[in-house]
Amino acid sequence: NEITYLEVAADAIRQADPLKRPVWMYDPGHRDAASLAHTIKHLDICGKGMYTNYSGQRENRVWVRWTIEQEIKAIEQANPSAIPIAVPEMFQEPREELLPMIPKWVRHDVYLSLMTGAKGIMVFSGWRRPKFPAFDRYFQAYAECIRELNGPLNLGQVFLFGERRNDIRVRVFRGPSHVATAHEEPVEFPAVAALDVAHGTHRYLFLANSSNEPVRVVVQGLPRTAIMAENLFETGDRRLIRPGQWEPDLEPLEVKAFRFSPTDMK
DSSP states (O other): OHHHHHHHHHHHHHHHOTTOOOOBOOBOTTOOHHHHHHHHTTOSEEOBEEOTTTTTOTTOTTHHHHHHHHHHHHHHHHOTTOEEOBEEBOOOOOOGGGGGGHHHHHHHHHHHHHHHTOOOBOOBOOOOOTTOTTHHHHHHHHHHHHHHHHSTTOHHHHHHHOEEEOSSEEEEEESOSEEEOOSSSOOEEESEEEEEEEETTEEEEEEEEOSSSOEEEEEEOOOSSOEEEEETTSTTOEEEEOSSOBOOEEOTTOEEEEEEOTTTOO
16 A cells, blocks of 8 residues: 555656656665665655664664665666665764764765765755754765865766776775675675776776775776876875886775876776
8 A cells, every 4th residue: 555655646746746856755774675676666766764873884884885786776676767865864963982983974974875876965864953963063074075076076977977987996905805784684795895987088986995994905907107196085195106006095984086187097
């Protein structure tokens, strides 16, 4: 009966809306691809709760990747025209000693979801709820990501319209190579996610460390000539990468984005 109601309601919205805006119904965080496939048949947007801390995944934040992968699989199965989005949290007050972690949590969860394939971010929620003094810390952390995505760096366009490539290879050289979710039956993923993407005249490399330990990775597949890599999240950090392998370090939950100059990678 609930699915019938969803179908009727979605059809009624589409018939009544002259602007033909996309229809989305929030799905709860525990739903997997098989469950999401039932609802996405009748929707235009797939977005389930990605409340990492609230869902008991605070120390297992690769759950973000599992979440978006479930949405993408459901879309492939039931409605290929639908759009996957990330729904990260901004409502639960952390313990006082964990407050300094908020910027790292937010940056990791936002960027890993986009690297995995999310096409948008819907933060829950913007309400200044009672007993939530961490609101401003969370808000500023999300705002910083928003400026990177929609401001001068324009990284939102890179994620939406860039061409994903696979000629740059990344593996963990030092630190944990894999991490897992905190499901009853844990799901394992590489500790460091990498996205190699071409957009316009530039190439970008995004790295996200989902482990709670520092790691060093080996980056291979770069050109056989020296290239200039600009660290987009550290103003003024430009470095010459000489031929051979490159070994950047990432702190726990750190995300890095590098842009290579136009003449270096075509």
